[in-house]
Amino acid sequence: MSSPSPEARLLVLALIALLLAGPAAATPGELRVCADPDNLPFSNARGEGFENRVAEVLARELGLALRYTWWAQRRGFVRQTLGTGTCDVLLGVPEGFERARLTRPYYASTYVFAWRRGDGPAVRSLDDPALRRVRVGVQLIGNDGTNTPPAHALARRGIVDNVRGYTVYGSSTTAEPPGRILTALAAGEIDVALVWGPLAGYFAPRQAVAIELAPVTPALDPPGLRFVFAIAAGVRKDDTALGERLDAALAARRAEIDAILDAYGVPRARAADVR
């Protein structure tokens, strides 16, 4: 084999330099969103979630091409996405999240009670004595012993033995997708479910029986627990420019975003009430 020509060597060097430059450099003209490829109603790789739709609206407003980096929204999500620089924007970040710079919230939702219409107890308060008698389902996260606020709230009230847990982990191709808690409610495995609003609003109408939803009250359960979360977009902490552009875009497209959230049945709360 003959040695490569000087031109070829230069080309190789240039290619290596490109590779070394890595993915950290944002491509001008792109809105690079970090999202879960399989987590409806929020997002999926086919663009069917409401966060996909919000991302499309933001990209149009900013005049940018939308590009996704897919990563499961689990432990390590932020470090593997924003942290590695492969993408620049998170959607669906709860207010108070300290690992990103947050925009102003674009909606607020609440954990809700869900029950079968005409069949289950119409529970609206954590202090309803019915919660001690019926079978109650909660979503479980289990991150370092921490779970959804309703799971903790029930435990505080000594409501334990009649509580069933449904982990939020799973995918649309497994037997336990995130909507499993509502399937269980519809099937009569439990009588009341405590579910994060956007999941309940999306999965409840997809069940074989009619499901009623009502916000969890009281909205605050000190110390430490709340059920309403304002939701924002997030960027890297030092990415002030993008954060400000997103704030402006979210404000400009407020009505359009609200319409998307309505279409997905996202129960809305007024975050200001609980701050």
Added chain:
Amino acid sequence: MTAPRPATLAVLGSLLALLAAAASRRTLDAAPADDGQWVRPAKDLAATRYSSLDQVTAANVKTLRLAWSFDLGVERGEEAAPLVVGDTMYVVTPFPNVLYAFDLTRPGTVRWKYEPTPATEAQGVACCDVVTRGAAYADGLVVFNTLDAHTVAVDARSGREQWKTRLGEIARGETMTMAPLIVGDKVLVGNSGGEMGVRGWLTALDLHSGRLAWRAYSTGPDRDVLIGPGFKPFYTFDQGRDLGVTSWPPEAWKIGGGTVWGWLSYDPELDLVYYGTANPGPWNAEQRPGDNKWTATIFARRPATGEAVWAYQVSPHDLYDYDGVNELVLLDLDLAGRRRKVAVRPDRNGYVYVLDRATGEVLSATPFGHVTTTKGVDLTSGRLTYVDAKKPELGKVVRGVCPAAPGAKDWQPSSWSPRTGLLYIPHQNLCMDVEGVEASYIAGTPYVGSATRMYAGPGGHRGLLTAWDPVNARAAWRITERFPVWSGTLATGGDVVFYGTMDRAFKAVHARTGEPLWRFETVSGIIGQPITYRGPDGRQYVAVLSGVGGWAGAIVSAGLDARDASAALGFAHAMRDLPGATPKGGRLYVFALP
């Protein structure tokens, strides 16, 4: 290069006393001459990590030098032990779990490599870096687990896949990071992912077909746990029917955790396999009143059937993520004038347990690290006694929780020298504060968690190598290190103990005194398991992988934000100066005398 901080040395026992004590101890299977190989991560079935090879001695180790090295091409936490079988060395990398076979007759030459191509999604599921703890060899097969929950057997000669069995489902949070133990024709493997609602199990596969022989769950009814008439736990609180159900709220056991991601050992005389189960999950502690059996429990089982013979719950109703998966080193010791077959377990909860391995009786449980969360083990009831003031509660500030969640010692395995009668425990010295709450989200679901912050315990050092005398239940000597000692240790017949540090030093110390004898600076921090072997040329070699990572080193390998106190569940806070001490890396090092 940063100057190494001089290791502090505390010699607690006199040399004479140690020599006298050593005469009364022996390693379970020290009898046969060392074949010079290293066919499983713990060297022998008793999990001693002791090699009687003695060309490298305390006197000449200072001349040890690099023989060859190899870039593994994966810069994540390298926790695996290399294996040596005949004239071949096998190394399995972190995800994507590439298996290399090196020709030891031509140092540094790759014979073949096998790529299992595990599912990419598995990386998003693994809790604490995408590690593997290595492979095991038997009967012409190299067997290991892939992060996406498969066990694979590869022909040791050709590198061809012989079988591949799917054991778990990554979409549900199940991964596999542990190294299999092969006993007879059974490959024993366990799962990881307890924090995601995975139900833990130990599974036996047929070595030659990969077919499932039995599965023993860590929670649930006795029939699932393989508890039958032959089950004789020593303590009352471990006795009763279906405790894997009744020690939980109804149905909570179904997703109760108790995964099996640590070490196994085997006593051929008693025909018992020993291992421990991880912490309970994913329920918050107050939503799972009860002992939560059989999480954080030591099991002794028959390898042929999986039948449980005894169990001992080390940390009932765990509150701190004190997984009970650490190694059980099988030794025969003279205790109070009586020869006892024991299993020695330096546990995450901060105690060294010496158990009668025939019965599960706790003979002693002595703190080897700084412990504030518990008051000790009641040797009558067998129960660990918790300190109420240190119980974490959401929204409540609790300070000085020691050991922190990674425990006084995590997965990093100890070694034992029958010559010194000492167990060389690599570990950490970390406490944590639970100080209020912060918002987070998983799978689109927001919640508020406790904000925990880890920091160095008393003394300010974060790591230790403790030489522990299990007969007298005390430390013989300790070496303090700046960072957690997240590597395994290796003890040799030349009275040398090897270990690695997260700030890139591979070290040899005197097995009797802890005196530093030699060090070598590697490309990245060391969290792997050192081994030693006799090469085809008859010389003694020492090998280790360098590549910082794991839970302790994720701040480097996964590029966590050092400003984020809660990253890696608060561990990153304690490790925020690690990025200044080591880059990431992934390299095999092999050393020999000149």
